[in-house]
Amino acid sequence: MTCQCEIKNPYLPYQMEILEVVEENPEKDLKTFTLGFLNEADHGTFLYTPGQFAEISVFGTGEAPFGIASSPTEKGIVRFSVKKVGRVTTALHILEKGDLVGLRGPLGNSWPLEKFAGKNLVLVGGGFAFTTLRSLVCYILDEENRKNYGNLTVVYGARNPGQLLYKEELQDWSARPDIDIHLTIDRPVEGWWGKVGFVPAVTEQVVTSSENAVAVVCGPPVMIKFTLPVLKKIGFTSENIFTSLEMKMKCGIGMCGRCNIGNKFVCKDGPVFSMAELEKLPAEY
């Protein structure tokens, strides 16, 4: 008969305190927020995997979805990098250390770590879509996890150095032997120590083999469009290329009906898809 199990309100967010706000670019429209759980007990129930997203509530304004930029190996915090574009993101950008926000999730599927195990990984990112790739890199670089994966190659590009997220961390990674990272900007700038050129071209230069490898691509649509043929040329199959999609979302749990592509809900069945999966769907995204 009727189930007596208690059903929780899926819209009730965790209470989070903003622990740190970092301005990521000179325009100051890109900020990274580090959040901590207000109630100690909640911490253990927010279990996520790189690639997942969550809804941040700005009380008084509303909710919006963001990819989780921290890694589950970074205990006690959840981090997001947010570009200021509209109502919620503008309200969020006004908040400071010590202010409270809500957090609902984790939502969606994740990077398919089980398929990545034992493989060489090529991660290609552009602009501020690097968030869940950062999560993945941090996860793999964790001492416990590093041995489970092969070579880690990262190509990350932005218009100019100022638009690269996590600049300090990128420098640290550049110095490490267990990650091969290539940073690139569109046009030469004085003092720039990385590469110059668009992401697809740099990918073609530095990625030489698809042997036992999977590729992950995250960035603006035009970058993805020109990177895919490059990866195919190197020998990656559609089954071995993964990406994450963005759609307008509200519920995040497959009910409000606005984020579907064909019969797939990006919030519930995604946001991560292989190119092979996307090729079966209409390009309605």
Added chain:
Amino acid sequence: MYEILKDDFFLWLKGQLGQKEILAPRLKEEGYLFLPWDGEELELTGYTNTLKPVKDAFFPQWEALIRYRMDKGKPVQVMGENPATKPLILFGVRPCDARSILLLDRVFNGPKYKDQHYRERRENTFVISLACSEPASTCFCQDLGISPLAKEGSDILLVDLGDKFLALADTLKGEEILQERPFSPATPGSMDKFQALQGVSRQAAAASLVPEILSGELSQVFVLPLWDEIYRKCLNCGVCTYLCPTCHCFDISDETTDTEGRRVRSWDSCMFGNFTQHGSGHNPRPTGKERIRQRVLHKFKYFPENYLAVACVGCGRCVAKCPVNFDIREVLKRLGGCQDDMSM
């Protein structure tokens, strides 16, 4: 199978008023609506169906999901909103709408995510349906393989046999009620009458209006030339989806004062342009063409692929109320479905 004299039934129903709220079809200027009933005589002689679908009772047009207080100098307080879920009897639901409840269950009470408010209302509601004897010209349940005498989704289905109702249960809750007085086991005569009625209503054997082509490859269905044409007269007003008993799309927004806020959900529609518009301004469904295609394919392809049933029950409200006479039956026929209907 059980039966009950009509007079006895309404006495019994009146008797339930003490413990439960009862909603029944009541005639207003515009037509029938599910409204509170306090026991007076029900006027059901021109009743075919209600204007608004029954989903309102479980998934209201507007409701608060959470609430919060933002007092100066204090941390924000967040609370779940508790819907007032008084035990409810829904009387007079038509079989098409009763079936729509089972479809909404698949969305709001899925294996992974469950909507608390929907579930609570659902568990608190007892559905008593009335089988149809005279479908309206816009009704097409039978073309979708749904019988006007179907009990699916009802706790109890009543079939009009003149001075009596034949009563069938589709749930344990319903069966338990029917086993007690004033209900009694159906007499052979009543059962014969029911069988005769079933014979008259075309047998719900084939879902003939659901086009074969829709079970094929999406890549082919998606590019059919008909999408370039059928959307042209549509105003994107959304009436068809608001009045649809199976449409479940909603928006979430915050309504706030200086110190208080409510996060509310309200019905939304894939027929609206901003439904899918990204923050960047990019819109995957920029014109009416993509939106009509979404509406048709969601109901007749995506929903069946995800939930194993067509998300249309043939109630015909979208046909009856569209300001420009957009007729989903026509679309299905042009896609290859057939309808055995003299009026078309």
